[in-house]
Amino acid sequence: xxxxxxxxxxxxxxxxxxxxxxxxxxxxxxTTGEDLRRRxxxxxxxxxKQLCLRPEFTIPVCLNHLKEGHEQARYAxxxxxxxxxxxxxxxxxxxxxxxxxNPDKASSDIYCITTALELLKNAQISAxxxxxxxxxxxxxxxxxxxxxxxxxxxxxxxxxxxxxxxxQLKAMSVGVEPINTxxxxxxxxxxxxxxxxxLNLVTEHMVKDGLPLSGGRTPTAxxxxxxxxxxxxxxxxxxxxxxxxxxxxxxxxxxxxASNAIEAFEADHGIELSGAASRLEHLASATxxxxxxxxxxxxxxxxLDYYTGLVFEVYGDDQTKPLIGGGRYxxxxxxxxxxxxxxxxxFAVWVDRLxxxx
Amino acid sequence: MNLTIAVPSKxxxxxxxxSLFGDAGFELNLPEDARSYQGSLKTxxxxxxxxxxxxxxxxxxxxxxxxxxxxxxxxxxxxRETIANADExxxxxxxxxxxxANVVIAVPEAWWDVNTMADLDDVxxxxxxxxxxxxxxxxxxxxxxxxxxxxxxxxxxxxxxxxGATEAAPAAxxxxxxxxxxxxxxxxxxxxxxxxxxxxxxxxxANFICSRNAAIKSSHRESLMDICRKLGQGAAQ
Numbered sequence: 001x002x003x004x005x006x007x008x009x010x011x012x013x014x015x016x017x018x019x020x021x022x023x024x025x026x027x028x029x030x031t032t033g034e035d036l037r038r039r040x041x042x043x044x045x046x047x048x049k050q051l052c053l054r055p056e057f058t059i060p061v062c063l064n065h066l067k068e069g070h071e072q073a074r075y076a077x078x079x080x081x082x083x084x085x086x087x088x089x090x091x092x093x094x095x096x097x098x099x100x101x102n103p104d105k106a107s108s109d110i111y112c113i114t115t116a117l118e119l120l121k122n123a124q125i126s127a128x129x130x131x132x133x134x135x136x137x138x139x140x141x142x143x144x145x146x147x148x149x150x151x152x153x154x155x156x157x158x159x160x161x162x163x164x165x166x167x168q169l170k171a172m173s174v175g176v177e178p179i180n181t182x183x184x185x186x187x188x189x190x191x192x193x194x195x196x197x198x199l200n201l202v203t204e205h206m207v208k209d210g211l212p213l214s215g216g217r218t219p220t221a222x223x224x225x226x227x228x229x230x231x232x233x234x235x236x237x238x239x240x241x242x243x244x245x246x247x248x249x250x251x252x253x254x255x256x257x258a259s260n261a262i263e264a265f266e267a268d269h270g271i272e273l274s275g276a277a278s279r280l281e282h283l284a285s286a287t288x289x290x291x292x293x294x295x296x297x298x299x300x301x302x303x304l305d306y307y308t309g310l311v312f313e314v315y316g317d318d319q320t321k322p323l324i325g326g327g328r329y330x331x332x333x334x335x336x337x338x339x340x341x342x343x344x345x346x347f348a349v350w351v352d353r354l355x356x357x358x
Numbered sequence: 359m360n361l362t363i364a365v366p367s368k369x370x371x372x373x374x375x376x377s378l379f380g381d382a383g384f385e386l387n388l389p390e391d392a393r394s395y396q397g398s399l400k401t402x403x404x405x406x407x408x409x410x411x412x413x414x415x416x417x418x419x420x421x422x423x424x425x426x427x428x429x430x431x432x433x434x435x436x437x438r439e440t441i442a443n444a445d446e447x448x449x450x451x452x453x454x455x456x457x458x459a460n461v462v463i464a465v466p467e468a469w470w471d472v473n474t475m476a477d478l479d480d481v482x483x484x485x486x487x488x489x490x491x492x493x494x495x496x497x498x499x500x501x502x503x504x505x506x507x508x509x510x511x512x513x514x515x516x517x518x519x520x521x522g523a524t525e526a527a528p529a530a531x532x533x534x535x536x537x538x539x540x541x542x543x544x545x546x547x548x549x550x551x552x553x554x555x556x557x558x559x560x561x562x563x564a565n566f567i568c569s570r571n572a573a574i575k576s577s578h579r580e581s582l583m584d585i586c587r588k589l590g591q592g593a594a595q
Contacts, residue, residue, distance in 0.1 A: 030492055033513030038504055157483050164511065182470055205468040209550030210529040217469065217481070217534060221488055225471040225481070305483065305514065335486065 001123055001354040002078050005095045008119045009076030014097065016076055019060040025050040027059050031306065031335050039084050053082035057096055058346060062333050065100050065342075072101035078351070089352075097326075098346035100333070105343055106279060109310045109328060110286045112345045116314055116324045117290040123354045125323065127292030129315045132255060132283065133300025135159055136309040137262075137276040141248055144271040145241045150228040160301030162249070169245060172237040179229065190226055199223045244269040248298050255284045255294035306331035310345065316353070324349050360409045361578040363399060363585075364421060364430035367412035371564060374456045375431045382592040384585070386410060399585075407581045416440050418567075423447040425571030429582060435461050435539060435562035439499050449568040452590045457564035459539040461502055463495070463557035464546050466528050466535075474555050475510040478535070482514045485534075496520040496533035499559075503537045506559045525549040 009016075022043075029036055041053040054060070057077040065073060078095035097115055102108040113130070120128050138159055142152050151172055158164035182190070189197035203219040213219060237245075247269070253261045259281040266272055280296060287294055291314075302311055311327035326347025333342035365386075366372045379386040385400040389412070399408040411427060418430040419440040431454065438444045465472050472478055478493075485493040493515040497503050500517055507515065518533045525545055527533040539562070540546055543553060566589050568582065 029516060030486075033492070034495075034515050034517050035504060035508050035513040037517075153483070154480070157479075161511075179470070179473060181473060186470060202468060202470065205470075206466070209466060209468055211466055211468060211550065212529075212531040215531055216489060216494075216528075217466075217485075218489075222469055222471055229471055 002093055002095060002351050004123050005119060005349055005351060005354075006076070006078045008122050009078075009095070009097060012074075012115065014074045014076035017061055017064040019054065019057055019064070019077060019079070021054050021080070022051050023054050023060055025052040027063060027336060028052060028055060031059060031332065032304065041082050041084065041090075054080070055083050056081055056348070057094065058098060058329075058332070058348070059336065061098050062100065062336055062342075062344065066333060066336060066338055070101065072103075074099050093351040094348055095351050096346060096348035098344065100344050101342050102345075103343060105309070105328070105330075105345070106282065108343070108345050110283060112326060112347060113283065113310075113312055114286055114290070116312075116326060116347050116349075117287060119349065120314065120316075120323065120354075121290065125316050125354065128290075128323065130255070130287060130291045130294040130312060131297060131300060131315070132294070132310065132312045133297050134276075134279070134310050135301045135307065137273055137279075137298065138248070138301070140273040140276060141245070141271070144273060145244060147237075147241070148231050148235050150231045151235065151237075157303075157305070160299075160303040160307075162299055164303075165249065165299070169237070169242065172235075173239075173242055175234075175236045176229065176232040178233050186226075190230060193227075195223060195227065198226060202226075240269075244271070251296070251298035253296055255280065255287065255296045258284060258296035261296075302327060304329075306335055312347070318353070321353060322350065323353050359573075361407060361574075361581055362409045362411060362427045362429075364411045364413045364418045364427045364432075366415045366418065366431060367395065368414075371415060371431070371433070371457055372412070374454075374564065378431075378454060378456075378589065378592055382585075382588040384588070408585075419448075422567055422569040423571060425569055425573070427569060428572045428574055428578065429566060429568045429585070431564055431566055433457050433459065433562050434565050435459060435499070435502070435560055437565070437567060438560060438562075439501050442501060447570050449570055450565045451568045451586045452566040454564040454566060454589065457562075459541050459562050460558050461499055461537065461539050461560040461562060462546075462553045463503075463506070463535060463537050463559065464525075464540075464551040464553050467547075467550050467552045472554070473552075475512070475557060478554065479510065479512045482512050485514070492516045493535070494518050494533040495535050495537055496524050496527035497537035498524065499537050502559050506537075525551060 025042055040055040042050060044050050061075050061077060075098045080091055081094045082091050084090055099108045099112055154168050158168050186198060186201050199219055202222045206213055206219060251261055259277040262273060262277040300311055306329045307327050308330040309328035313322040314324040316323050324347050328345040330341055330343050332344055365375045376386050383402045387397045389397050395412045397410040398406050399410050400406050415432045416436050418432040419437040421427045422430055423441045437448055441447055472481055482493040495503060495515055496518045498520055503517060520527055524536045524538040526549060527536055
């Protein structure tokens with residue numbers, strides 16, 4: 001099936017960057033985190049530089065984009081990737097598409113999803129099922145509800161993992177215990193909202209213990225978080241806001257109904273989610289006809305800090321294993337060293353799941 | 359293959375292990391030749407029941423997992439660090455009551471705002487955007503650290519390998535926090551570090567560990583169970 005997929009990407013004019021099988025491991029570990037180490041195949045050069053077998057293509061494609069200094073480009077790739085998994089093959093074929101640097105996010109989101117659906121049509125997958133979510137809509141809800149920043153960050157981090165999110169919401173409705181190990185002078189300086197005093201005390205402590213004041217956590221960062229914790233202690237989520245959050249997170253509707261559902265939600269709770277309804281309506285009309293069903297799930301997201309907006313998955317007959325997964329990851333290129341934000345959206349195809357002659 | 363038991367080849371663990379067998383009514387014969395690493399274990403009436411190998415503590419864990427020896431004495435921390443999914447391969451049969459050490463996560467005391475793993479999760483999540491790199495943890499316990507952080511849902515950090523004086527890594531600017539063993543916590547305190555409230559990864563001590571992967575005759579199994587029973591009684595006293 002790989003030639004069919006590659007051919008589709010060639011037809012729509014994608015660039016195919018070279019991506020070596022052996023990759024430097026650091027960009028993967030830095031972006032996804034240390035836990036990835038257990039899921040990839042590591043090796044090293046005699047110099048000690050750590051390498052890994054290509055676990056995916058997106059990060060190398062993005063690094064290549066930055067290295068070549070392109071403003072805007074559409075890329076595609078296809079080949080073997082390698083991951084340690086508890087079950088299933090450790091070596092499998094992945095293909096995919098990345099649209100980098102396109103400032104018109106709404107239309108590149110739609111182009112990305114429709115490309116994925118056309119590709120499946122070419123691969124003789126009839127009647128796929130689409131599931132979409134969008135973290136940006138959750139962000140507008142947090143804005144509209146004026147959730148304090150410290151809580152907002154915790155909620156955004158848990159978004160996509162319902163159990164974690166529910167734990168955070170529970171914690172928000174009972175409040176956070178104050179820290180009982182603070183020294184008296186720091187505790188009273190915090191109570192008096194004397195930031196400068198707190199900053200001085202933290203700095204003194206770090207100097208006494210011989211800790212570097214830069215290069216790692218700074219006295220400023222520690223001071224700011226002490227005041228953030230105070231904000232967490234002092235704000236308890238009102239039951240109205242809790243109800244609005246729960247009602248939003250439980251939204252699961254046909255994509256054609258999604259804009260109506262969002263409008264009804266806005267009316268029920270007296271808030272506005274900027275542009276969400278029309279965005280979903282555009283998405284619905286663009287995908288109509290190419291899918292057997294399309295669902296909008298308000299709580300659907302990915303727990304990686306560089307995913308920022310649209311996420312989607314496309315399923316065939318198997319309800320549990322997606323054929324295609326994708327989304328918008330506007331923060332990734334910044335993590336990889338870009339000084340400015342590079343809009344990015346793309347998807348990966350599990351080629352081995354498409355069936356047919358490979 | 360005779361019933362084969364491994365004992366640490368040096369240090370306090372070796373001394374304790376030798377006296378433990380004596381207390382339990384066995385006779386542990388050390389190698390006659392100082393360069394040899396093989397001895398034997400006899401019952402009180404002089405019957406030889408096992409070969410005894412003197413190996414390094416982490417080698418004992420590996421040999422147990424490979425099924426090359428039937429049982430051995432080593433620290434639970436080393437066994438769980440060396441062998442992934444240790445309980446599938448090893449049976450931690452008897453806690454021996456010595457070699458106590460906790461594997462803990464510690465951060466600078468000056469981090470007044472960080473006292474729990476949840477706090478550390480907050481800090482780790484923002485580390486890159488605030489400080490231009492991921493949070494760094496110095497340790498020699500890669501597996502224990504990865505498992506514990508994953509259990510707490512923390513992915514955004516990096517491990518820096520540390521093979522000695524781990525507690526000095528934060529002051530040296532090599533890492534932000536550490537995962538290390540401690541018995542009283544005094545070394546940590548002397549280095550301006552504190553253990554997180556829920557930051558104890560493992561309460562370790564020396565264990566008599568049986569291999570689940572070594573082929574064993576039924577008569578040997580009985581001897582092994584007898585050894586476990588007597589060591590258990592000795593350790594409980």
